Amino acid sequence: MNKQAVLIDHDGALLTPEGWEANYLAQYGIDWRVYQCRSEQEVLKVARDAQVIIIQTTVPLLTRNVLSQLPNCRCTVRAGAGYDSIDYIAASELGIMVCYTPTYCTDEVADHAMTLLLAANRHVARLDAAVRAGKFSRNLAAPTEGLWGATVGIIGLGRIGSAFARRLTGWEPVLLAYDPYITQEYANQFRVKLVSLDELLERSDMLSVHCPLTPETTHLLDWAQFRKMKPGMVLVNTARGPIIHEPALVQAVKDNTVRAAGLDVFEQEPLPVDSPLFALDRVVLTPHISATSSQARHKLYVLVCELVRAVFTGQRPAFLVNPQVLERPRQP
Ligand code: NAD
Numbered sequence: 001m002n003k004q005a006v007l008i009d010h011d012g013a014l015l016t017p018e019g020w021e022a023n024y025l026a027q028y029g030i031d032w033r034v035y036q037c038r039s040e041q042e043v044l045k046v047a048r049d050a051q052v053i054i055i056q057t058t059v060p061l062l063t064r065n066v067l068s069q070l071p072n073c074r075c076t077v078r079a080g081a082g083y084d085s086i087d088y089i090a091a092s093e094l095g096i097m098v099c100y101t102p103t104y105c106t107d108e109v110a111d112h113a114m115t116l117l118l119a120a121n122r123h124v125a126r127l128d129a130a131v132r133a134g135k136f137s138r139n140l141a142a143p144t145e146g147l148w149g150a151t152v153g154i155i156g157l158g159r160i161g162s163a164f165a166r167r168l169t170g171w172e173p174v175l176l177a178y179d180p181y182i183t184q185e186y187a188n189q190f191r192v193k194l195v196s197l198d199e200l201l202e203r204s205d206m207l208s209v210h211c212p213l214t215p216e217t218t219h220l221l222d223w224a225q226f227r228k229m230k231p232g233m234v235l236v237n238t239a240r241g242p243i244i245h246e247p248a249l250v251q252a253v254k255d256n257t258v259r260a261a262g263l264d265v266f267e268q269e270p271l272p273v274d275s276p277l278f279a280l281d282r283v284v285l286t287p288h289i290s291a292t293s294s295q296a297r298h299k300l301y302v303l304v305c306e307l308v309r310a311v312f313t314g315q316r317p318a319f320l321v322n323p324q325v326l327e328r329p330r331q332p
Contacts, residue, residue: 020301053070088321103159104300120261129281147171151204153200155211160238165177175192207229213239232257
């Protein structure tokens with residue numbers, strides 16, 4: 001059987017492959033193909049012969065239904081830092097490896113979280129819109145608070161959360177984090193104090209979300225959590241939309257619990273045209289682009305090609321989420 005790796009994306013506008021990948025993989029006899037797919041049926045059509053399927057989109061196209069109908073698939077790779085667009089439980093049950101590329105954009109996402117924090121706190125988006133509309137007025141700049149010495153909360157002190165913490169140190173903030181899977185000893189290197197979620201919400205002037213989307217973190221910030229937040233806080237989310245219950249956030253912005261917010265990710269993407277978020281000018285919106293930079297794009301494809309090469313040369317691929325499948329891999 002041909003060694004075939006297929007990259008599928010949903011819209012593909014931002015992160016199209018760089019062009020060298022096919023030649024690189026051809027050295028190992030691997031046939032590399034790239035497709036746009038908007039439905040499970042389209043994936044089934046293009047990935048029938050592929051042993052490795054790389055998914056670039058966060059749209060969950062590699063479902064149990066799809067994976068169980070692709071008997072040749074031995075490995076799925078999320079070309080990205082979260083792998084929630086692959087049904088990794090189904091993949092594990094089917095003996096399919098699940099890999100991802102978590103290190104390609106750590107700095108970019110931390111930079112974007114900082115950008116959203118500063119832009120939201122100082123209302124850059126609505127001031128820019130007002131100036132362009134001929135209103136050279138300072139009224140829209142309020143309310144804003146100084147960042148110096150603020151208490152900044154981080155949910156998820158992993159790669160991106162800790163990179164975000166490092167960027168903040170110049171403002172000499174009080175840094176708090178909620179992360180049930182790390183120790184205080186680990187957090188000390190970033191000068192962060194670990195606290196409970198309740199304490200984080202009660203004390204944070206600004207809060208940035210950096211945990212993965214899992215069943216445990218879905219709607220981690222719901223109505224009850226917004227009620228515990230320090231009134232007038234600033235909220236940033238560059239992780240995944242469903243971690244925040246959007247109707248609760250909208251209400252919190254309206255009643256000024258959340259003075260300003262910066263969002264790169266949403267419960268539904270693209271953001272539906274009737275989303276109430278559009279009416280809130282204290283919320284800065286970007287279209288899930290935190291990971292973007294030409295350096296990150298290059299790193300992404302280097303990582304993807306290394307993973308594909310490893311699978312076809314019988315090596316253990318890096319960033320394997322479900323190593324238990326190595327004990328009982330899928331049989332062709
Ligand atoms: P990471 O695995 O290095 O860190 C995640 C941290 O979250 C870990 O320390 C983990 O212990 C913690 N965590 C897990 N469950 C938690 C919970 N229930 N409550 C609090 N903390 C919890 O991951 P990372 O590289 O820092 O990336 C974080 C997330 O950012 C990714 O999962 C991805 O969804 C998102 N991301 C978004 C973009 C984007 O374009 N907007 C790009 C890259 C990553």
